Amino acid sequence: MKVYLDHNATTPIHPKVKEAMIQALDIYGNPSSSYTLGRQSHYLIEESRSKTAQFLDVESKQVIFTASGSEANNMVLKGLFTNPYEVNRKDHLIISSIEHPSVMTCAKSLRDRGIDLTLLSVDSYGRVDLEKLKTAIQPNTRLISIMLANNEIGTIQPIKEAVQIAHKQNIPFHTDAIQAIGKIPVDIKDLGVDYLTVSGHKLYGPKGVGVLYAKRPKKLLPLIEGGPHELGLRAGTENTLAIIGLGVAIDCLQQEMDENNQRVSRLRRRLEEGILKTIPNTSLNGHPDQRLPGTVNISFNDVEGKAILLKLDMKGISVSTGSACSSHLSDPSYVIQALGYSYERAYSSVRFSLGWGNTDDQIDYVLNVLAKIIEDLRKLK
Ligand SMILES: Cc1ncc(COP(=O)(O)O)c(C=O)c1O
Known part of the structure; x- marks a missing residue:
């Protein structure tokens, strides 16, 4: 998928x-x-x-x-x-x-x-x-x-x-x-x-x-x-x-934005709650409510965000570890560090940003695949 x-x-x-x-x-x-x-x-x-x-x-x-x-x-x-x-x-x-x-x-x-x-x-x-x-x-x-x-x-x-x-x-x-x-x-x-x-x-x-x-x-x-x-x-x-x-x-946008964004928001909540509840040692980066409907940024303790990105890519899932304009840099996100968080937390962060084409089936798939990837990567530590 x-x-x-x-x-x-x-x-x-x-x-x-x-x-x-x-x-x-x-x-x-x-x-x-x-x-x-x-x-x-x-x-x-x-x-x-x-x-x-x-x-x-x-x-x-x-x-x-x-x-x-x-x-x-x-x-x-x-x-x-x-x-x-x-x-x-x-x-x-x-x-x-x-x-x-x-x-x-x-x-x-x-x-x-x-x-x-x-x-x-x-x-x-x-x-x-x-x-x-x-x-x-x-x-x-x-x-x-x-x-x-x-x-x-x-x-x-x-x-x-x-x-x-x-x-x-x-x-x-x-x-x-x-x-x-x-x-x-x-x-x-x-x-x-x-x-x-x-x-x-x-x-x-x-x-x-x-x-x-x-x-x-x-x-x-x-x-x-x-x-x-x-x-x-x-x-x-x-x-x-x-x-x-x-x-x-x-x-x-004028015709479709409201309806699509409500769905995106619901899917993002499902993804966010699914990750935070089922994968241990994860933390949300960003404001709990004052946030874009489709954006969720999570740090996965003890795992490098880049490694998660590459493993997800092998399963057909595209995410990022920072802004697209700085993704070639090896330094972790300056944004997460500006929140007062450690280098390690910034290093282990992944951004999931949802849009109009995403579906419930896709969220189920990501939740399944991600839990296994994090478990495997943590075992490697
Ligand atoms: C907040 C913000 N500002 C500016 C830009 C740059 O936009 P563009 O890719 O059109 O140059 C981006 C793109 O990632 C962005 O997210």
């Missing part, structure tokens, strides 16, 4: 997205060209933009397409901190200590260029402490970036409250919502964020397309300069095919 339990790394393409993209392969006109073929491509891009804007409940001119979620995150941080009209070289940036590498690495590279950086610690569930956020703010703080939901442990942050704290001091707020969009309801206006990022391949759409929502896009400088594409914020002929695919993925 094949069981895909790594939806936080990427999702399969929805059949409707695939169909639309195959049809769109013949639409080759350059969207910037004025003749009919070009205008046709341009129209389809703008249609996807307005679907995205409508789904996010924002204006179309606040939606910028990028080539990935990572690029969208970089655009916010570097786009703001390289804009001399907005930020001085010594200005201050706050991010949480469990951000995805696309925010973490970018922030550290800004620090190398002189920006003052605070990594806000989290509690043992992975939640930022709002009192600590208040005290971390300095007169020269120019941006706060805290992810909406963590990719490894699924913990959901109190973003609305954090934004209120930031806005009291007139500090703009970015949230990386790449894991949250499509899994939990996200209301940008209610959250109050100034920037929010999305990635196509985490929501049953194609790879190679991301979205940056910017309340005031003109505050950013482009990372890629050239033509006036994407409001002059991202030069380069648009990835028409992927943008069309993203628009269809958003249609699918």
Whole structure:
């Protein structure tokens, strides 16, 4: 049996997205060209933009397409901190200590260029402490970036409250919502964020397309300069095919998200309870309730997560031991260590992330196979 339990790394393409993209392969006109073929491509891009804007409940001119979620995150941080009209070289940036590498690495590279950086610690569930956020703010703080939901442990942050704290001091707020969009309801206006990022391949759409929502896009400088594409914020002929695919993925979210996510949540609870009850010496990483419906991260004492991953793979089951972007690194997850847990607990952690295609039979199969794998690996110790 094949069981895909790594939806936080990427999702399969929805059949409707695939169909639309195959049809769109013949639409080759350059969207910037004025003749009919070009205008046709341009129209389809703008249609996807307005679907995205409508789904996010924002204006179309606040939606910028990028080539990935990572690029969208970089655009916010570097786009703001390289804009001399907005930020001085010594200005201050706050991010949480469990951000995805696309925010973490970018922030550290800004620090190398002189920006003052605070990594806000989290509690043992992975939640930022709002009192600590208040005290971390300095007169020269120019941006706060805290992810909406963590990719490894699924913990959901109190973003609305954090934004209120930031806005009291007139500090703009970015949230990386790449894991949250499509899994939990996200209301940008209610959250109050100034920037929010999305990635196509985490929501049953194609790879190679991301979205940056910017309340005031003109505050950013482009990372890629050239033509006036994407409001002059991202030069380069648009990835028409992927943008069309993203628009269809958003249609699918609107129609299917609620029902599918309820089922995913039930299956995840079955998997989680099954593992914690039947396999001894296991512990949950992440918040018990304030968590994405399909994410469960568990440490299996005395067993290396990577070994579990490989054994499960041999049985047709795909899981991960950290973010997909750091899976080639031999160091254990910095996210689990940031919760205050030991190197060993981080080393023995496995992330199971469920999605729309998972079934009860698959969960039964995983529970059976996993118990035996852990028993065998522990005997080897
Ligand atoms: C929270 C988070 N941010 C950013 C990214 C990067 O997105 P992309 O793969 O589109 O660059 C990911 C992907 O793993 C993610 O989970």
